Amino acid sequence: MYLLLVILVYIFFAKIFVDWKKWKEYYPTIQYFIISNMLYNFIFYQHTLWAYKAVTVKWLNHTLIELVFSFFIIPVVIMIYLRYLPKGKKILVYIGIWVAYFSFLEFLFVKKGIFIYENGWGIIWSTLFNIILFGMVTIHYKRPMAALILSVPVMAVLLFIFHPSLSELK
Numbered sequence: 001m002y003l004l005l006v007i008l009v010y011i012f013f014a015k016i017f018v019d020w021k022k023w024k025e026y027y028p029t030i031q032y033f034i035i036s037n038m039l040y041n042f043i044f045y046q047h048t049l050w051a052y053k054a055v056t057v058k059w060l061n062h063t064l065i066e067l068v069f070s071f072f073i074i075p076v077v078i079m080i081y082l083r084y085l086p087k088g089k090k091i092l093v094y095i096g097i098w099v100a101y102f103s104f105l106e107f108l109f110v111k112k113g114i115f116i117y118e119n120g121w122g123i124i125w126s127t128l129f130n131i132i133l134f135g136m137v138t139i140h141y142k143r144p145m146a147a148l149i150l151s152v153p154v155m156a157v158l159l160f161i162f163h164p165s166l167s168e169l170k
Contacts, residue, residue, distance in 0.1 A: 002055070002114050003065060010076045017080045026082050029141045030075045036136075036151065037070050049121035049162055053114055081134070082141055095138065099130040120162060 041063075052069070054060035086094050106126055109115035117123075132154060140147035 002109075002112070003060065003068060007068065007072065010073050013080060014076045017083070018076060019079070019083050022083065023079065026075075026079045026141075028144060029082065029137055030078050032140045032144070032147065033074055033078060033137060034070050037066075037074070039155075041066060043159070044163065047163060048118050050126070051116050051118060053116050055112070055114055078137060081137065085138065085141070091138065095131070095134045098134050099127065102130045102133075103127045 048062070051062045052065035053062070054065065081098060084094070085091065103123065103126060106115055107123060110117070110123070117126075136147050136151065136154070139150065
């Protein structure tokens with residue numbers, strides 16, 4: 001039920017806020033996010049940091065929710081985010097607003113029991129991750145190669161901190 005409501009909200013957002021004439025311009029950055037997200041899900045499959053939990057029907061699991069999130073909700077979010085991306089110092093406030101929005105939604109989903117933290121992850125880590133996420137999306141949109149290069153150390157740090165087999169190397 002919650003997933004259907006979220007889908008309907010983002011269909012509404014897509015209709016009102018997305019500039020569909022520019023979707024090809026945004027497409028590489030959407031791909032960057034989807035590939036990064038799928039890579040996380042693959043690497044952390046047996047040791048998730050967060051997971052979606054359906055509360056209405058049993059067959060609706062983390063994987064199905066993640067696929068809807070990755071291939072429907074996030075493309076809409078990225079197209080809205082990039083459409084209104086300001087220039088100059090205003091960009092920091094803009095990123096802050098999106099980080100607050102994502103973190104607040106996550107907080108609500110945690111309170112409802114449809115998003116759970118695991119293996120040392122929590123709202124503080126998510127908020128920091130959201131800062132990185134929107135920063136990297138912005139960088140990728142403007143300078144894709146720089147984002148790809150920066151993604152490697154970011155991923156390495158997250159793996160070192162949170163992946164159990166790598167944590168043993170400390």
